Amino acid sequence: MENLDIEFTPDSFGERKPSVGIMQSEIIRRICFRKYPPGSQLKEAELAAEFGVSRTPVRDAISRIKHLGLVETCNGVGTVVIELSDEQIRHVYEMRMHLATLFGSMSAKPISEANKACAKQLLDDSKALQQQFSPKRYIELNHQLHNLVTDLIGNTLLQSFWQQSYYQAASTWYRIATLAEADAATGLILELNELNDALQQGGLSEVGFVQRIHIGYGFQRIKEHLLAADADE
Amino acid sequence: MENLDIEFTPDSFGERKPSVGIMQSEIIRRICFRKYPPGSQLKEAELAAEFGVSRTPVRDAISRIKHLGLVETCNGVGTVVIELSDEQIRHVYEMRMHLATLFGSMSAKPISEANKACAKQLLDDSKALQQQFSPKRYIELNHQLHNLVTDLIGNTLLQSFWQQSYYQAASTWYRIATLAEADAATGLILELNELNDALQQGGLSEVGFVQRIHIGYGFQRIKEHLLAADADE
DNA sequence: GACATACTAGCTGTACACACCTAGTGACTA
DNA sequence: TAGTCACTAGGTGTGTACAGCTAGTATGTC
Numbered sequence: 001m002e003n004l005d006i007e008f009t010p011d012s013f014g015e016r017k018p019s020v021g022i023m024q025s026e027i028i029r030r031i032c033f034r035k036y037p038p039g040s041q042l043k044e045a046e047l048a049a050e051f052g053v054s055r056t057p058v059r060d061a062i063s064r065i066k067h068l069g070l071v072e073t074c075n076g077v078g079t080v081v082i083e084l085s086d087e088q089i090r091h092v093y094e095m096r097m098h099l100a101t102l103f104g105s106m107s108a109k110p111i112s113e114a115n116k117a118c119a120k121q122l123l124d125d126s127k128a129l130q131q132q133f134s135p136k137r138y139i140e141l142n143h144q145l146h147n148l149v150t151d152l153i154g155n156t157l158l159q160s161f162w163q164q165s166y167y168q169a170a171s172t173w174y175r176i177a178t179l180a181e182a183d184a185a186t187g188l189i190l191e192l193n194e195l196n197d198a199l200q201q202g203g204l205s206e207v208g209f210v211q212r213i214h215i216g217y218g219f220q221r222i223k224e225h226l227l228a229a230d231a232d233e
Numbered sequence: 234m235e236n237l238d239i240e241f242t243p244d245s246f247g248e249r250k251p252s253v254g255i256m257q258s259e260i261i262r263r264i265c266f267r268k269y270p271p272g273s274q275l276k277e278a279e280l281a282a283e284f285g286v287s288r289t290p291v292r293d294a295i296s297r298i299k300h301l302g303l304v305e306t307c308n309g310v311g312t313v314v315i316e317l318s319d320e321q322i323r324h325v326y327e328m329r330m331h332l333a334t335l336f337g338s339m340s341a342k343p344i345s346e347a348n349k350a351c352a353k354q355l356l357d358d359s360k361a362l363q364q365q366f367s368p369k370r371y372i373e374l375n376h377q378l379h380n381l382v383t384d385l386i387g388n389t390l391l392q393s394f395w396q397q398s399y400y401q402a403a404s405t406w407y408r409i410a411t412l413a414e415a416d417a418a419t420g421l422i423l424e425l426n427e428l429n430d431a432l433q434q435g436g437l438s439e440v441g442f443v444q445r446i447h448i449g450y451g452f453q454r455i456k457e458h459l460l461a462a463d464a465d466e
Numbered sequence: 467g468a469c470a471t472a473c474t475a476g477c478t479g480t481a482c483a484c485a486c487c488t489a490g491t492g493a494c495t496a
Numbered sequence: 497t498a499g500t501c502a503c504t505a506g507g508t509g510t511g512t513a514c515a516g517c518t519a520g521t522a523t524g525t526c
Contacts, residue, residue: 020479044508054481059508063293064300069393075508076487087340088389094339095390106327107320156321157328157401160302161394168390253509277478287511292478308478309517 018051024061031070031081032170033139038083042071068167081171086226089172093219096165100212102158104205109154116199118148123192130185135178141188142174145195152207173218176225187217251284257294264303264314265403266372271316275304301400314404319459322405326452329398333445335391337438342387349432351381356425363418368411374421375407378428382444385437406451409458420450 018026027047030036048058062079065071073079084092126141146166153159177184191214198206251259260280263269281291295312298304306312317325359374379399386392410417424447431439 041507043506045506055508056480056482059293060296060479063296067297067300073508074488076506077489078507091340091388091390094388095394098335098339102331106331107324155324155327157324157398161328161397164394165390274477276476278476288478289510289512293509306478307518309476310519311477 017053020057020060023047023051023053023058024064027061027065028068028070028167029143031065032143032167032174033136034171034174036081037175038081038171040081042079042081044079068164070167084168084172089169089222089226090219092165092168093215093222096162096169096215097212097219099158099162099165100208100215102155103153103208103211104203106153106155106158108204109152111152111199111204115148115152116196118144119192119196119199122148123189123196126185126188126192130182130189133181133185135174135181138178138181138184138188139174142177143170145188145192146170149195149207149211152204154204172222176222177218179225187214190214250286253290253293256280256284256286256291257297260294260298261301261303261400262376264298265376265400265407266369267404267407269314270408271314271404273314275312275314277312301397303400317401317405322402322455322459323452325398325401326448326455329395329402329448330445330452332391332395332398333441333448335388336386336441336444337436339386339388339391341437342385344385344432344437348381348385349429351377352425352429352432355381356422356429359418359421359425363415363422366414366418368407368414371411371414371417371421372407375410376403378421378425382428382440385440387437405455409455410451412458420447423447 027036027042036042042062044055044058044062047062048055051058062071062073066073066079070082071079072082122141122145129137129141150159150162150166153162177187191210194210194213195207198210260269260275269275275295277288277291277295280295281288284291295304295306299306299312303315304312305315355374355378362370362374383392383395383399386395410420424443427443427446428440431443
């Protein structure tokens with residue numbers, strides 16, 4: 001059952017040495033996208049070899065990720081991707097739903113035309129996705145959607161918190177979401193439709209409202225899934 | 234005018250090597266308590282010598298602090314404590330006021346007797362402070378108050394965000410607050426009185442409400458101070 | 467005298483060797 | 497046969513040397 005994890009093409013970083021920042025976001029991507037599912041082990045030496053650097057900068061990157069609450073390292077054992085407990089998942093979703101409601105009231109900034117264009121593009125892409133579903137593509141589009149929304153937030157701290165909570169929620173959500181392919185694509189299209197409306201006719205508050213609703217839907221699906229999993233035992 | 238920064242006794246760490254976690258929180262304390270005021274430089278080598286370790290674990294600690302948004306490092310130059318712009322301060326305070334309102338609604342947990350006893354103790358201590366004011370003591374009590382409130386929060390992510398936002402706000406707040414000694418002590422006593430009431434008769438929501446109010450007062454004082462500073466120029 | 471350039475001190479970034487810790491395995495013993 | 501202990505493989509934690517970068521200073525030239 002856990003074999004649904006997405007396959008990835010081996011990422012080649014060529015000869016150029018990536019910076020610590022690049023490595024950090026790449027590792028986070030892999031955790032969110034379930035290339036490194038919860039419980040899997042990150043080995044500094046392996047990553048160092050892959051990125052073509054020594055262990056030191058890799059350690060640096062991992063150390064930061066540790067503080068985002070995505071991994072945990074134990075001396076002599078290794079660094080493993082954290083699996084959130086049911087309660088922690090609830091905490092994260094509670095938080096995200098509340099954060100979404102703050103978009104409009106906290107130092108809102110104007111919505112640019114580029115943002116609107118990006119949302120339209122995403123809607124088109126997700127319609128294409130519905131024709132031919134691919135879990136990896138679904139996750140990519142969802143990720144782009146997240147980046148778009150994050151970019152709209154005016155308050156820098158809220159932006160940071162929104163980002164952090166996404167990192168924590170992503171892995172779990174993508175695991176559940178990609179189980180039902182058709183539902184996932186349909187849900188994404190629905191969300192993007194409403195987002196486009198909010199961007200065109202409303203404002204940041206409306207965007208937050210749309211986000212809140214769909215995070216709620218997502219949470220609902222996760223809860224159902226957890227209940228079903230409990231019943232299996 | 235910037236000479237009001239608190240003097241610290243040279244902290245001796247004896248012969249025992251402190252862990253990375255200890256060093257991290259110690260450095261954060263120094264930033265919050267303005268031993269390292271904004272703009273000051275943190276030198277890895279110096280800290281390594283003081284803590285009796287090599288640069289490697291110190292770098293580790295600083296790297297984490299960097300991601301809390303407290304310092305910024307530039308290759309070849311050094312690591313300097315960040316000075317928040319007026320806008321960023323507004324963002325932090327906006328955020329904290331909103332976060333406080335969420336205490337009650339997000340996975341609230343019961344308030345222990347130990348928490349209540351701690352609040353009472355703090356109230357007594359702050360009354361003693363009013364008799365004989367000391368900026369350092371004021372900051373310490375405020376810090377303990379923060380730890381107490383943080384401990385009450387049930388939602389782990391909210392707890393983390395509350396902590397982060399405190400770190401960012403602390404240095405600025407303590408700078409302003411300790412300018413007017415009498416006001417500072419009186420304000421603290423007032424806040425602790427209300428906090429005790431909230432703990433005894435109310436619940437977590439009431440605690441959040443008290444926090445929100447006093448963060449608002451604090452923000453007000455900061456804004457006045459910033460305006461006065463602008464007028465000076 | 468003013469400006470451009472080369473130099474230097476002092477910092478962070480990286481590589482690498484080694485110490486330390488942990489879990490698992492195998493042999494030895496009651 | 498079950499339990500204990502020593503050993504080992506493989507991981508992270510630390511120390512140290514050196515490379516790379518930057519700002520400030522001194523020097524040389526116009």
